Amino acid sequence: MNLKLKTRIASLGALLFFTLLIQGCGGRTRPQFQLLRKDATGLDFENALKQSSEFNVFNFMYFYNGGGLAAGDFNNDGLVDLYFTSNMGPNKMFINEGGLKFRDVTEEAGVAGRLGWSTGASVVDLNNDGMLDIYVGQMGDYKSFHDQNQLFICKSIKDGVPNYEDEAIPYGLDLVGFSTQALFFDYDLDGDPDMFQLNFSLHANGTFGQKKLFVGTKHPLSGDKLMRNDGGHFTEVTVDAGINSTVIGYGLGVVAGDVNLDGWPDLYIGNDFRHQQHRHRIRPRRGSRRCEPRRLARPLHRQRFS
Numbered sequence: 001m002n003l004k005l006k007t008r009i010a011s012l013g014a015l016l017f018f019t020l021l022i023q024g025c026g027g028r029t030r031p032q033f034q035l036l037r038k039d040a041t042g043l044d045f046e047n048a049l050k051q052s053s054e055f056n057v058f059n060f061m062y063f064y065n066g067g068g069l070a071a072g073d074f075n076n077d078g079l080v081d082l083y084f085t086s087n088m089g090p091n092k093m094f095i096n097e098g099g100l101k102f103r104d105v106t107e108e109a110g111v112a113g114r115l116g117w118s119t120g121a122s123v124v125d126l127n128n129d130g131m132l133d134i135y136v137g138q139m140g141d142y143k144s145f146h147d148q149n150q151l152f153i154c155k156s157i158k159d160g161v162p163n164y165e166d167e168a169i170p171y172g173l174d175l176v177g178f179s180t181q182a183l184f185f186d187y188d189l190d191g192d193p194d195m196f197q198l199n200f201s202l203h204a205n206g207t208f209g210q211k212k213l214f215v216g217t218k219h220p221l222s223g224d225k226l227m228r229n230d231g232g233h234f235t236e237v238t239v240d241a242g243i244n245s246t247v248i249g250y251g252l253g254v255v256a257g258d259v260n261l262d263g264w265p266d267l268y269i270g271n272d273f274r275h276q277q278h279r280h281r282i283r284p285r286r287g288s289r290r291c292e293p294r295r296l297a298r299p300l301h302r303q304r305f306s
């Protein structure tokens with residue numbers, strides 16, 4: 001079961017629990033959440049999936065993993081807007097017009113993206129101009145998919161609608177691989193956002209050999225990547241950083257935070273199947289002014305079918 005589906009089930013379970021708890025207490029508390037239909041909100045989006053003999057859940061086990069949703073104030077009016085990625089169809093951007101009403105501005109904004117297999121989006125002001133940019137993960141180099149990730153840089157905001165151009169190539173972020181999610185964070189604390197690209201693997205782990213066979217190896221499509229921001233162009237530093245980048249990564253989620261309170265951001269990565277979670281501690285090497293992350297050897301947790 002994939003992470004998103006399981007998360008949804010867990011969320012529904014929690015909601016049911018608290019509903020029963022409230023009812024069990026004999027109270028008549030009104031529900032805290034209300035389901036709003038697309039007719040009321042204008043959020044008309046569907047991640048429509050269509051299997052074929054060439055591409056289906058049997059040869060792509062994450063077929064039903066879903067797309068992704070990014071939230072941010074894309075037009076700088078103080079209201080949170082939404083950007084949905086569709087696996088097989090065009091992505092959509094909705095501007096929040098207040099009162100939980102949204103307007104589809106996808107075409108004006110230029111963010112429909114490629115009709116490949118989009119896997120999610122991350123929001124960051126990459127060029128520090130006060131306008132949010134969007135990084136969209138794509139699946140590349142598998143069957144009929146030959147895409148690379150897209151970086152939508154916001155060029156202007158006119159009449160409440162942002163306008164974007166794909167600048168993945170000049171930024172060095174036109175990565176080709178099996179993208180799960182990109183995380184932007186300043187790992188070397190030099191003031192600009194760097195990037196960690198979390199990827200998935202395509203084949204069930206039972207088809208691989210023992211894990212020890214892959215120690216120290218690097219897979220160009222499935223391996224996770226660490227990208228350093230060198231003044232607006234990104235340089236891969238995965239191997240130097242000691243980041244595990246093998247074919248058996250199966251990345252599901254990644255988050256950054258200073259776990260050990262030493263001032264340097266750390267990474268916590270959730271992986272599918274038997275590949276254990278990773279924790280990366282980022283700190284400068286002894287005697288060096290250059291900051292490079294190092295991987296902690298001790299796994300924290302084993303996640304199965306998340």
Ligand SMILES: [Ca+2]
Nearest residue numbers: 073075077079
């Ligand atoms: Ca807004």
Ligand SMILES: [Ca+2]
Nearest residue numbers: 125126127131
């Ligand atoms: Ca920007």
Ligand SMILES: [Ca+2]
Nearest residue numbers: 186190192194
């Ligand atoms: Ca940085």
Ligand SMILES: [Ca+2]
Nearest residue numbers: 258260262264
């Ligand atoms: Ca730290």
